[in-house]
Amino acid sequence: MKIKGNLTDEANRLSSWVGKDCCTWKGVGCSNKTGHVVKLDLQNPNFKMNKLRGQISPSLLDLNHLHYLDLSWNDIQISNSLGSLKSLRYLDLSCSFLTATIPHHLGNLSRLQYLNLSNNDLRGPIPDTLGRLTSLTVLDLSRNNFNDSMLYSVCNLSSLVHIDLSDTRHTGAIPHCLGNLASLSILRLNSNYLQGPIPSEMGHLTQLTELDLSYNAFEGKIPNSMRNLCNLRVLDLSNNKFTGKLSTSVGSPFGCIHNSLEDLSLFSNKLSGGLPNHLGEFKNLVRLIIGWNSFYGPLPSSLGRLSYLRVLDTGDNQLNGSIPVSLGQLSKLEYLDLSHNSFVGTVFELHFAKLNSLYELYLHSNSLVLNVTSQWVPPFQLQVIQLASIKVGPQFPQWLKTQKNVTELDMSNASISVLIPDWFESIYCSIIHLNLSNNQIKGKVPIFQKCKYRYSAYDKWLLLSSNRFEGPLTPLPSHVYFLDLSNNSLSGPITVSDDTAMMSLTFLVLSNNHLTGVIPVSLCSAKQISLIDFSNNQLSGKIPPCLGQLDQLSVLDLTNNSLYGEIPSSLGSLQFLNSLHLRNNKFYGKLPLSLHNLTDLFTIDLGENVFTDNIPPWIGYNLTNLQFLNLQSNHFYGDIPPQLCHLQNLQLLNLAQNNISGNIPRCFGNFTAMVALDSEYIFNPTDNYFVGGTYYGENILDSMKGRELEYTKTLKFLISMDLSNNGIVGEIPEELMDLSGLLNLNLSGNHLKGRIPNNIGNLTQLESLDLSQNKLSGPIPPSLSSLSYLGHLNMSFNNLSGRIPTGNQLQTLDDPSIYIGNDDGLCGAPLNSCLDDKSSDGDHKHVDESKVADETDFLWFYTGIGPGFLVGFLGVCGTLNFKESWRHAYFQFIENNYNWISVTIAIKFAQLRRKFNKGKFGR
Structure with a gap:
């Protein structure tokens, strides 16, 4: 009665707690032998409503014979002294708004066999004292926020049969010692941040029936020891980073796992290799989910022997070849996903021969042809039909007439090129998501009748874009949530259904048509609308x-x-x-x-x-x-x-x-998103x-x-900045050179002056640079040659001067027009050679800056020794052979033309050197 007095019971759940015989009260259980209260079950059966609220009375601790305590799904603050209930064997405090850490004193409950603290806001670490609960068989701490890397605390609990630590934010690796829990039957560690490989010791858990490690960051290969888990029925390793081949681990013909396994999920990993034909030996398999990996090769025909199979998902792999006809024998199959592979060939009636249980079919994004007769009546009633990007047309498939329960139909990009048949309107009402886009469907947009929907109208999608619909746009339907009629040839005004009061339109896309007239005011009745795209039409007003x-x-x-x-x-x-x-x-x-x-x-x-x-x-x-x-x-x-x-x-x-x-503001350097691509x-x-x-x-x-x-x-x-064709003045700010992620910089057609910043090479991602038609002066900075991605450059019509930088990507930009209009102040390729590049025969050679420097040194060297050599040589000869008057005339000529002779000789030597280096002389 003290317990009841401390609680708020708005739903009057404790109304039976009257009188003296508490053993007859609802939720209270007594021993038939001693009459002691041994059970207190106050679990809220309504979950979301009718919660008991308040503080549990300390008098609870007086029930020292209590074996069973369930306070779950309430809002009751628990006493910190529950560890005093020494007889307790069953404790369920799940969904009880618990916060902080797990009380250490729970480790005193030495007889405890069942502990459930799931669905709370408990935070880590898990106390070591739980390791004292040696009688514990079930431990459920799931959906808490421990953020703990220590799983070792459970390794000593050798009696454990069931461990659920899913969604607890645990980190680190699986401790090898978990392989010592020989009695373990269920282990759930899914939805955490665990990483590393699966320890091979997990193969020692021979009593294991369920292992869920999904949604973590495990990596490495699946241990071969896993194939020896002869009692394993459920294995979920999905959404991890496992690598390796299936044929060497759980898909191996060796071991005994194929005798027990019913549910195998390897979805979204990095597994590769071919699918082993031995998969057909998993005779009890109900679910096979191996999508979003890198499996390749054919789909084993042996899968047709899995007579219990209900779910087959091989989507988003690299499987190829034709689809085995044997799949048509899977009479219990409900879900078939072969999408996003490289399957080829034709799909016939035989592929669906006995699929009378099938209700979801995903064949999209393959190179398949669906070829069934117009008289074919499928054995199934599908709810989801995904045939996008396979060849279904040119006709609208007649077999759809037989399907009465379709809620999702996608035949986009399916080579359909006829009118939508009249009979299609009869199945339209049940379809929630309809996608016929990217076909060649002709005629007018159909006016679908008003339907009595089994589902919320807010889910209705009608996607008919990229077809050949023409003529006037029918009134926008009020019952459609998403309408896309873009990329057609529709004309006339936009009209809205009269039933605007029920307008549920949220996404409206009519772009790329020939619509005319004004934007209708009645559209303003679509109060839920989130997207309006009327682009590329002829609307006015x-x-x-x-x-x-x-x-x-x-x-x-x-x-x-x-x-x-x-x-x-x-x-x-x-x-x-x-x-x-x-x-x-x-x-x-x-x-x-x-x-x-x-x-x-x-x-x-x-x-x-x-x-x-x-x-x-x-x-x-x-x-x-x-x-x-x-x-x-x-x-x-x-x-x-x-x-x-x-x-x-x-x-x-x-x-x-x-x-x-x-001016261009210097603070433009603050554009953080332009700093790095x-x-x-x-x-x-x-x-x-x-x-x-x-x-x-x-x-x-x-x-x-x-x-x-x-x-x-x-x-x-x-990442682009375009300020071109304005009246901007001043200099180019140095700060712009900090925008290292820029792909495009266009400052052309302004009145900018001064020099191009020397550090323009900092714009390392630049693909397009236009500084033309300004008043920039000075040289082009050499750092421009370091721009590896530059594909478009225009420096024309400025006052630039000096040598054009060379090297790297600039070598490919050889159009002279990108430098013209600089009043002959620029030189070098692709314009005329600079003065010191000109040869005596008038040739203009393109060389890079390092070679220019080398040849400049070479030129000065021979400028010095050339005349000396010539004077010395001719002087000796003249002394021996020439008359004195000739010698005087010769030396007078040398003196008067020394500079010209020196340069001419040096240029000749330089030309000979270049030819020699280019291999134009023999030995």
Whole structure:
């Protein structure tokens, strides 16, 4: 009664606790011999509701004959003196909101056989005192937060039959001593941070029936000793890093594991090799899950002998060859996944002959042809049909008529090129996810009847993109959650269903069609809408201000239309907006101040419009998550606000073709995301929109390497700054050279002066550099030659001078036009040779800087000795043979033309040396 008095019992669960005979009360058990209370079972049967709350009374400790105590699924604070209940054999405190550590005094319960502390918030380490519970047979500490590397505390509990330490944040390796627990039948260590190999001693656990090591970081090979676990029914090693071949471990023909195993899961490891034909000997196998590995070769036909098999998953491997017809004999098979392999050949009716239990079929992403007759009636009723990227067409498969329970149908990229048949509407109502995209389906978009759904309308997907649908767009259905009709030939206005009150539309993609008219105001009734993509159409009119009421909107893409007007200030209410694309329209005016509220924006693309405004400083102050900013080809004017330097996540800055003046802010060196290409990519929420097997991604046009490129899946690698064709003055800031991750730097068409920074070679990832049409002067820094990835360079129309650097990637950029217009101040390849490179015969040779230096030394050497040699030689000859008058005339000629003669002789010697070094002379 004291226990009851301390508890809050809102559901009146202890209503029977009245009178003097406590042995008749619900949850109380007494010994038939002594009458002592030996059992107290207050487990909450309702789990989430009707919890008992409060502090357990210390009088509990007076029940010193108590054998059984269950307080699970309640909110009861437990006394720290439970260790005084010396007779306790069964203790269940699971789901009891326990925190802190496991009480050390539990080690005093020497008779305890069952201990369950699972589903709490207990934290580590596991106390050594638990090692004293030598009578313990069941230990369940799962789903806690021990964060402990010590599993040794359980090694001394030789009576253990069941250990569950799953999802406890344990780290480290499996101790070898676990192999000594000879009585162990169930061992669950899944969902932790364990690593290292499986100890071979685990093969000593001959009583083991279930071993779950999934979702850890184990590595190495699966020990051969595992094949000797003759009682093992469940083996789950999925989501680890195991390597090696299956044929040498659990798939080996040796050992006895194949006689007992019922469930084998090796999903998502690094296993390789062929699948052993011996898998057909696992006669009791019910589940075989080996997807997401690197297995190759054919699928063993012996799998057709696994008469109990219900689940077969070999997806995402490198298996090849044809699919064995023997699989059609698996009459109990419910789930078949052969997707994402390299299977070839034809799939016939025989492959499904006896699959009358099948309800999920995944054949997608193989080189298969589904060839069944139009009269074929399958033996199954499928719920999931995944046939994407295999040849199903050109006809719409007739056998689908027989399928009444389909909830997911994917026949995208399946070579279908006919109209959707009328009969398909009868099975459409049951389909939750329908994907027919990337085919050649003709005709008009079908008007599907309203359905009475067994499932929530919020799950309905209708993906018909990249087909040949034409004609007017049918009214947008109110019952569809995700609608994608992009990349078709639809025309006419966008209309919305009359039933807007029930509108569940959340993702709407109509891009790349021929739609005309205005954005319908009725679309504002779709209060749940998160993504609107109307890009690449012919829409006109203004943005309806009521779009600002769509407070769940994350993406608004209106690129490449004929929309006009000012941006409604109401868009500043879209607090979850991540991505705003208005590129290539006719929008004008200023950017509304209300946009400063859009602090979640990752992308702003307003390029190719008629905006006339200063670049607002609040972009830098408020939109600190911004990664992509494109204001290209507008009428923005004034200085670049230094507040933009707060955008540390910025990867793309495009202000080209505006009327911007002033200097480039030195603080642009603060763009952290531009510092290193391999730096951590800032996660973009719009990456996570899953659309029919792919992610909806941002798309940005940016000029690089002299041409405009579209970036979609590669957008995270786009790191670019384009300030070209403005009125920017001053010098190129040295700080820009700190942006070592830049792929593109375009400062052309401005009024920049001064020298190119000497450390431009720090831009190690640079692929495109355009500094043309400025007033830059001085030499081109030699460090430019260290840019290994440079594929596009333009230095033309400046006042540059000196020798053009050579070597490395610059050797491939041999178009003279990239240096023209520098008033003959530049020399060297690919322009005219510099003066000291010219030969006497007028040839201009291209040499690198080291050779130039060598030959300069060579030239001065012979400039010194050449005339001396000639004078000495001719002097001796003249003394012996010449008349005195001739000698005087000769030496007068030498004196008057000394310099010319010296240089000419030296050049000749240099030419001879080059020819010799190039092997142009024989011996």
